Amino acid sequence: MGGALCSRIRPNNAGVERHRQSRSNSQLLMNKWKTNDVLYLSIKSRRDKLHKPISESTQRTVAKFSPCQLNNCKCQGGIFKGVKRDHFGRKNSICVRPGCNHPLSDHISHLKNVSKGELTMLRKLTFDIINTKKTLKNLSKKPKSKRNMLLKNIFESVYDVLNKSTLIRPLTAPNIDTIYGSPPFERTNIDQVLFNFCMHIFNDDNILGLKNALILSKFVLKYFDTWMWTIPKEQLKCNSQEYSKSYNYYYCRFLMYCSLPRCVHSIPLRYRASKIFGQEVLKYTLKAFKMQLQVWCYKHNIMWGEHTKLFCLNYLPIYMDLLEKEVFNDKSQIWFVNYDVSDLKRKTILLEYS
Known part of the structure; x- marks a missing residue:
């Protein structure tokens, strides 16, 4: 009986000890996790560097592109050679541009109280x-x-x-809108055109049906927005008289607003191509896009499930053929009728069938 009694008491004590230990450990982690988390410390150090006062090397770099702040000085950017000390004991280079000869501090005096x-x-x-x-x-x-x-x-x-x-x-x-205009460039964008296409062509009596057509539209738009356009040299021949602007012009717009912001960080926005381009771009790019999309689907079908293979290998060719037929029909309803569906309702439809 003594042994049985001990066996009942020991687990209870052990449980209390474990509870106390886990409680103390949880309190320790809550108070000390920041000092032990490598990822948090790395992000914090980078953020703190951005918030530090402007360093001397950064001052010299900024001053090269900043006009002199003194009145009547026409210097539009400093060129600094040699090092001198100012009244506060800091190093201060002198601008050697003709007509300037002012210290570096005069080129960055407007940065003292910036946020x-x-x-x-x-x-x-x-x-x-x-x-x-x-x-x-x-x-x-x-x-x-x-x-x-x-x-x-x-x-x-x-x-x-x-x-x-x-x-x-x-x-x-x-x-940068002063270069190629301000997006969106066409009133009915490609996103809306594909939705018009689904609403105009597909119903329950079609092979695909509206449900499957909406799913495919979502897939096509996602790939189109990540697709790098065909370079002008490899662009398929087309009648330029049917378009108001050349393919080169639209290609430059694409690079400017959809590709360039990746490497020019001061450009505030990067746009999705399907949101800023419309009829002419779709007619220019559809044939090349269709070919590359089908090649991409066949290359990646090994990694897909049976449901995805059914859509991309069986339904997608039917969808793209019908889309091409409508896109190159200037009298098609997809250009003239914008189905009055709010963004919220449209997202609801896409989420319902995806």
């Missing part, structure tokens, strides 16, 4: 100017292909906008 967000924006801007200049230098060494020439023209235009921004509005994001 952290404005200072971060200025750092991005100066970094992009330096990076864009290097990119232009590398492009000038490459063969003079059509794509490289278009890229060079785009980067030159962006470089001019960035430089003007440092002179006029150094603490705000640059406005």
Whole structure:
């Protein structure tokens, strides 16, 4: 009996001990986890660097692109050689541009009371100017292909906008809309066109039906927004008289608003191609996009489940053939009728059938 009694008491005591230990451990983790979490410390150190006062090396970089703040001085960006000390004992280079001869501090005096967000924006801007200049230098060494020439023209235009921004509005994001206009570029975008196509063509009597057509539209739009357009040299031949602008012009717009913001960090927005382009771009790109999409589907079908294979290998060709027929029909209803479906209701439909 003594042994039985002990066997009942010991587990209870052990449970209390474990409870106390787990409670103390949980309190320890709640208080000390920040000092032991490597990921948190790494992110915090990077964030703190952004919020630190502007360093001397950053001051010199920013001053190269900042006009002198003294009255009657026409210097639009400092060139500094040699090092001198100012009245506070700090190193202060002198600008050697003709007509300036003012210290570095006169080029950055407008940055004394800026906010952290404005200072971060200025750092991005100066970094992009330096990076864009290097990119232009590398492009000038490459063969003079059509794509490289278009890229060079785009980067030159962006470089001019960035430089003007440092002179006029150094603490705000640059406005690149002055180059190729402001998106969206067509009233009915590709996203809406595909929805019009589903609502106009498909119903319960079709092979696909509206439900499957909506699922495929969601898949096609997702791939289109991540697809790199065909370069002008490889673009399929088409009658240019049917379009108001050339493919090269739309290709430049695509690079400017959908691709370039990845490497130019001071550009505030990166757009989805299906949201800013419409009828002409869809007619330009559909045939090449259709071919590459089908190739991509066949290459990746090994990793898909049976349900996905059924859609992409059986239903997708039917969907794309019908879409191509409607896109190249200028009198199709998909261009003239925008089905009055709110974004919320549309998302509800897509989520219901996905």
